[in-house]
Amino acid sequence: MRVALFITCVNDTLFPGTGRAVVTLLRRLGCDIEFPQAQTCCGQMHVNTGYPEEGRRLARHFLDVFAGYDAVVAPSGSCAAMVREQYPRLVGTDEAAATVPKVHELSEFLVDVLGVTDVGASFPHRVTYHPTCHSLRGLHLGDRPTRLLQQVRGLELVPLPGAEECCGFGGTFAVKNPAVSAAMCGDKVGNIMATGAEVLCAADNSCLMHIGGTLKRQRAGVRIMHLAEILATTEATR
Amino acid sequence: MSGGNTFLGMPAFPQNAAAAVQDSQLRFNLRKATHTIRGKRASVVAELPDWEELRTAGKEIKDHTLRNLERYLLQLEEAVTAAGGHVHWAADAEEANRIVAGLVKATGETTVVKVKSMATQEIGLNEALEDQGISAYETDLAELIVQLGDDWPSHILVPAIHRNRSEIREIFQEKMASFGRAAPEGLTDEPRALAEAARLHLRERFLSTKVAISGANFMIAETGTLVVLESEGNGRMCLTLPETLISVVGIEKLLPTWQDLEVFLQLLPRSSTGERMNPYTSTWTGAVEGQEFHLVLLDNGRTRVLADEVGRQALRCIRCSACLNVCPVYERAGGHAYGSVYPGPIGAILTPQLRGMESELDASLPYASTLCGACFEACPVAIDIPEVLIHLRGKARHPRAERLGMRAAGWVLNSPARLAGAQRLGGRLRRFVPGRLPGPLSAWTDTRDIPDIPAESFRDWWGRTDGGTR
Numbered sequence: 001m002r003v004a005l006f007i008t009c010v011n012d013t014l015f016p017g018t019g020r021a022v023v024t025l026l027r028r029l030g031c032d033i034e035f036p037q038a039q040t041c042c043g044q045m046h047v048n049t050g051y052p053e054e055g056r057r058l059a060r061h062f063l064d065v066f067a068g069y070d071a072v073v074a075p076s077g078s079c080a081a082m083v084r085e086q087y088p089r090l091v092g093t094d095e096a097a098a099t100v101p102k103v104h105e106l107s108e109f110l111v112d113v114l115g116v117t118d119v120g121a122s123f124p125h126r127v128t129y130h131p132t133c134h135s136l137r138g139l140h141l142g143d144r145p146t147r148l149l150q151q152v153r154g155l156e157l158v159p160l161p162g163a164e165e166c167c168g169f170g171g172t173f174a175v176k177n178p179a180v181s182a183a184m185c186g187d188k189v190g191n192i193m194a195t196g197a198e199v200l201c202a203a204d205n206s207c208l209m210h211i212g213g214t215l216k217r218q219r220a221g222v223r224i225m226h227l228a229e230i231l232a233t234t235e236a237t238r
Numbered sequence: 239m240s241g242g243n244t245f246l247g248m249p250a251f252p253q254n255a256a257a258a259v260q261d262s263q264l265r266f267n268l269r270k271a272t273h274t275i276r277g278k279r280a281s282v283v284a285e286l287p288d289w290e291e292l293r294t295a296g297k298e299i300k301d302h303t304l305r306n307l308e309r310y311l312l313q314l315e316e317a318v319t320a321a322g323g324h325v326h327w328a329a330d331a332e333e334a335n336r337i338v339a340g341l342v343k344a345t346g347e348t349t350v351v352k353v354k355s356m357a358t359q360e361i362g363l364n365e366a367l368e369d370q371g372i373s374a375y376e377t378d379l380a381e382l383i384v385q386l387g388d389d390w391p392s393h394i395l396v397p398a399i400h401r402n403r404s405e406i407r408e409i410f411q412e413k414m415a416s417f418g419r420a421a422p423e424g425l426t427d428e429p430r431a432l433a434e435a436a437r438l439h440l441r442e443r444f445l446s447t448k449v450a451i452s453g454a455n456f457m458i459a460e461t462g463t464l465v466v467l468e469s470e471g472n473g474r475m476c477l478t479l480p481e482t483l484i485s486v487v488g489i490e491k492l493l494p495t496w497q498d499l500e501v502f503l504q505l506l507p508r509s510s511t512g513e514r515m516n517p518y519t520s521t522w523t524g525a526v527e528g529q530e531f532h533l534v535l536l537d538n539g540r541t542r543v544l545a546d547e548v549g550r551q552a553l554r555c556i557r558c559s560a561c562l563n564v565c566p567v568y569e570r571a572g573g574h575a576y577g578s579v580y581p582g583p584i585g586a587i588l589t590p591q592l593r594g595m596e597s598e599l600d601a602s603l604p605y606a607s608t609l610c611g612a613c614f615e616a617c618p619v620a621i622d623i624p625e626v627l628i629h630l631r632g633k634a635r636h637p638r639a640e641r642l643g644m645r646a647a648g649w650v651l652n653s654p655a656r657l658a659g660a661q662r663l664g665g666r667l668r669r670f671v672p673g674r675l676p677g678p679l680s681a682w683t684d685t686r687d688i689p690d691i692p693a694e695s696f697r698d699w700w701g702r703t704d705g706g707t708r
Contacts, residue, residue: 009651012696013661014689019696023706035700041651046644048609050631054648061652089625137611166566170608177606178681179256183265183570184608185685213686 003033004069006062006103008079009041015205021232022075022106028232029114033073038065044082047090049172059083059091063099071113072103075228077135077204080105085138105135106228107144107203117147122235124154127225128197130188130211132204133166145203145227152230161191169210185214193220203227245390245577250602254575255567264400264572271399272563278512279560279616285514286504295501297620300554303459303492304544310459310492311535317462321524323531328486331361334536338363338451338484339370341532345482347372347449353466353473354378355453356394356557357486357536359579360592363451374451375417375443377472379436386413392573392581394559395510400572403427410435418442440472450480454487455556456502457533460495463523464533467506467516474520478529483522486534489541490553502556505618510558539592548629552588554619559584561613561623567606576603583613587626595634604630639678654697661695668693 003026007019026033043058062083066072074080083103087096110116129149135141149157168174168184188211192200200215200222202208212224248254258264283289303310315325328334342350350367352358352374364374364385376385383398384391387409391397398406407427414421419439425431452473456465464485466473477483493499507516525531544550562568562582573581577599578589586607590600604627607613613623636644650656668691674683682688700706 007696009657012657013664014691016692016694016696016699020699020706023700027706033705035697035705037697037701038654040654040657043651046648048628048631049640049644050604050628050634050636051644051648052632054644057648058651086628133608133610133612137615164612166608166610166612168566168608170610173605173608174686175678175681177252177255177567178684179252179259180567180570181608182685183259184566209689210686213682213688216687217685 001032001070002068003031004066004072005033005035006039006042006066006072006074006079007035008074008076010206010209011075014209015226018075018205018226018228021226021228022073024237025119025228025232026073028234029110029116029119031114034069036065042079042082043090044079044086045171047082047086052090056090059087060095063087063091063095066099066103069102071109072099073106073109074103075106075203075226076206077105077132077139077141078206080108081134081138105139105141105203107141107148108139110148110231111144118151119148119231121151121155121231121233122153122238123230123233125199126156126158126197127199127201127230128158128160128192128195129163130160130167130192130200130202130207131163132202132207135203136164141203145201148227148231149201153235155230158195158197160195162187163191167207167211169207171206174210181210182214185211189214189218189220192222197222199223199225199230201225201227201230245579245599247597248577248599250598251571251575251577251606252602254577255571255606258572258575259570261572263402265570267400267402268569268572271396272569275396275512276563279509279563282508282512282514286508292501292504293618293620296505296556296618297554299493299498299501300619301551303494304490304550304553306494307489307492307544310494311489313459314457314462314492315535317460318524318531318533319462321462323462323524323533326532326534328534328536328538330538334361334486334534334538335363335366337534338486339367339372341482341484342367342372342449343370345449347447347482349373349375349447350449350451351443351447351476351480352376352381353450353452353476354381354397354468355451355486356579357453357488358451359391360488361486361536361538363486375447377440377443377476378468379433379470379472382436382440383409386410386417390574391579393562394557394580394582394584395562396559400574403429403432406432414439440475444472444475444479448480449482449484450476452477452483452485454485454491455506456499457487457492458494458496458499459492461523463496463521465499466520467503467518468520469511469517471518474518477520477522481528482530482532484532484534486536488536488538506556506558509556509560509616509618539594543588543591546591549587549591549626551621552584552591552626554621555584555588556619557584558618560616560618564612564616565607566610566612567608571606576606578603583607583623584621587621587623587630590630595630601634604634658695658697662698664691665693665695
């Protein structure tokens with residue numbers, strides 16, 4: 001199976017550690033992976049901000065780059081949801097038909113395609129999980145990420161109150177409506193701190209960047225980690 | 239007094255919302271109320287194993303009706319007329335207000351009672367009647383609170399959601415006397431005492447007023463029947479007691495057959511009040527003995543919305559307000575920030591379509607959402623609100639700085655070489671990135687730290703280490 005990594009532009013640029021964790025994890029699980037160098041961005045920012053033409057160009061480029069693979073894995077619920085939900089509308093169903101169904105969010109790929117929930121990870125810390133809106137209501141990931149976390153050695157998973165509520169990121173929303181965005185994130189951070197967790201985990205670094213930036217500003221002492229980074233950690237690498 | 243026209247000229251949503259989030263009483267009231275209704279809705283929806291099928295049925299009945307709107311409207315007109323009613327067509331707010339004022343004047347009366355109606359608020363009917371020397375009295379408890387308080391409604395179902403009990407007591411004590419029967423001496427803020435004060439005040443009004451104005455939740459084409467769902471019984475008083483009944487209804491409120499109503503009598507109460515069925519369902523067909531009946535069919539931008547392939551699904555809305563109650567943005571910003579009688583997620587797609595996106599406020603509404611999708615999930619007629627928001631954003635005018643920024647980002651992202659170059663430049667300059675960013679980006683750094691910029695991008699790491707193998 002030819003598996004292509006779609007690392008996403010935010011991860012590639014700001015969170016390369018997440019990309020490296022995906023590589024480590026998938027290799028450990030025996031996948032033969034490739035990183036198509038021509039990849040750039042799924043176009044979500046442009047489309048969601050009201051620039052469908054730019055978004056359409058990026059979508060066509062994405063479809064060209066990933067056309068020949070058996071599966072495409074992305075460590076981002078919102079980028080995977082963009083491709084799966086919005087591409088057929090954006091570029092037309094015919095154009096999207098061949099590539100779009102092969103795009104999987106990481107936890108979907110692990111659970112549904114590889115059929116594993118125990119990935120051999122070890123991470124002895126108290127962790128709470130924020131499901132993120134696009135993972136939850138766009139992709140309907142359900143409990144796939146938490147089933148993976150529950151199999152991690154030593155990891156104590158604590159439930160997050162109000163987990164299903166949006167953190168207030170929303171891409172450019174955080175800049176266009178800063179007051180509401182800050183109010184939403186303030187409530188989210190309060191809930192995270194109430195759990196007493198050391199680490200906040202999610203399957204999307206953009207939401208984590210927003211929440212993490214607020215946690216850091218408030219000197220909350222809670223670390224943010226992408227799901228891939230926790231799953232990649234083993235007793236040997238810890 | 240409350241009304242649609244009052245909202246015009248309001249600043250854009252972000253400014254309104256920024257002021258509202260500072261109001262801790264408002265945020266407390268909204269959080270408590272929306273979370274209570276949200277919980278009730280979730281539990282009664284979960285009781286129905288066929289909720290998704292009902293939702294699909296609701297969506298399809300509405301879509302079918304909208305596709306054949308002209309045919310069904312003509313059928314409705316024929317049925318209403320045959321039953322002794324009079325049908326009037328109004329292209330816009332001004333025409334609808336003129337028709338209603340004329341009908342009231344023809345009766346020789348100068349006061350009317352009103353059943354809670356979004357359509358009459360949309361067209362600013364109360365204000366228009368006042369200009370003609372006619373006083374319109376709201377009889378829904380929450381609308382009464384809003385009217386007495388010289389306030390605006392801030393929620394579709396619970397227009398006074400932003401008020402708490404003690405504020406309501408003050409409004410009753412200060413204002414009721416100037417509108418009719420005064421509030422009783424020593425009024426407390428107990429819900430029972432407040433309801434009794436409103437009951438006595440309104441009863442006097444019902445028994446003395448000869449003209450009533452209503453909207454309708456549904457109109458049934460085959461029988462010419464109008465339907466109102468309500469919880470207090472005040473609507474029923476208005477619909478039956480007065481000698482003249484005038485109903486102002488948006489043309490999209492149509493259902494083809496009586497049987498179609500069955501679906502919506504299940505969807506609406508569960509979605510709006512979290513009840514299995516609503517307390518009062520009133521239906522009327524044409525004129526009855528001793529009462530004259532007029533139906534004013536309101537367009538006011540609806541046919542324009544219908545012409546938009548993506549946006550038209552907003553006309554499926556049955557005004558249940560489930561989307562408001564689950565919306566995290568509405569919960570913080572409050573209804574007034576949306577500057578329209580339709581607040582929340584549905585307002586963010588309906589208002590700019592009905593009014594056009596020329597004003598700064600209307601252009602900002604499609605951005606009053608994080609696209610979190612909670613509204614779509616809650617909508618009983620499956621309106622894909624995020625889809626319509628994105629569609630409207632694509633049609634909005636963009637600020638110049640944003641346009642340039644997006645074009646530049648698009649140019650960089652359109653080529654892997656340019657993206658890699660930008661990443662390397664960022665990596666090299668990372669020590670110089672200030673903690674507080676300039677311009678519009680300062681909105682980010684006001685409350686959040688920006689992430690550390692890594693020295694090496696993923697793609698450069700992959701290239702340098704041959705995918706981590708070297």
